[in-house]
Amino acid sequence: MSETLFSKIINREIPADIVYEDEQCLAFRDVNPQAPVHILVIPKKSIAMLTDAMETDEALLGHLLTTASKVAKQEGFGDAFRLVVNNGADSGQTVFHLHVHILAGRSFSWPPG
Numbered sequence: 001m002s003e004t005l006f007s008k009i010i011n012r013e014i015p016a017d018i019v020y021e022d023e024q025c026l027a028f029r030d031v032n033p034q035a036p037v038h039i040l041v042i043p044k045k046s047i048a049m050l051t052d053a054m055e056t057d058e059a060l061l062g063h064l065l066t067t068a069s070k071v072a073k074q075e076g077f078g079d080a081f082r083l084v085v086n087n088g089a090d091s092g093q094t095v096f097h098l099h100v101h102i103l104a105g106r107s108f109s110w111p112p113g
């Protein structure tokens with residue numbers, strides 16, 4: 001997979017405000033926050049988008065969700081947050097390294113825009 005902004009963050013080639021890291025994933029604050037708390041959780045493995053994930057990635061995908069929950073709790077929003085995964089350019093994906101948005105700290109409307 002080609003290098004993206006997020007692989008550069010994983011490799012510490014560009015800076016980010018990292019709030020959590022383990023052997024499988026990294027979480028850092030979004031540079032253009034859409035809520036008081038806006039954090040991205042990304043796998044260290046290069047997967048461009050959710051539809052590129054394989055059956056063998058199931059444990060990793062689950063880990064991204066449990067990590068998102070852990071990070072939301074760490075930020076003080078353990079039971080009031082929204083997770084978003086944009087898949088593909090038409091859904092609004094702009095960085096082609098799989099990521100889960102954690103949004104918290106305000107109310108959210110439904111359906112999303």
Ligand code: AMP
Nearest residue numbers: 005016029030031032086092093094095
């Ligand atoms: P998406 O539109 O779902 O692909 O989300 C990409 C997100 O990455 C956007 O919310 C951007 O604000 C965010 N973003 C882009 N570059 C950076 C960066 N260098 N550090 C942190 N967040 C970034």
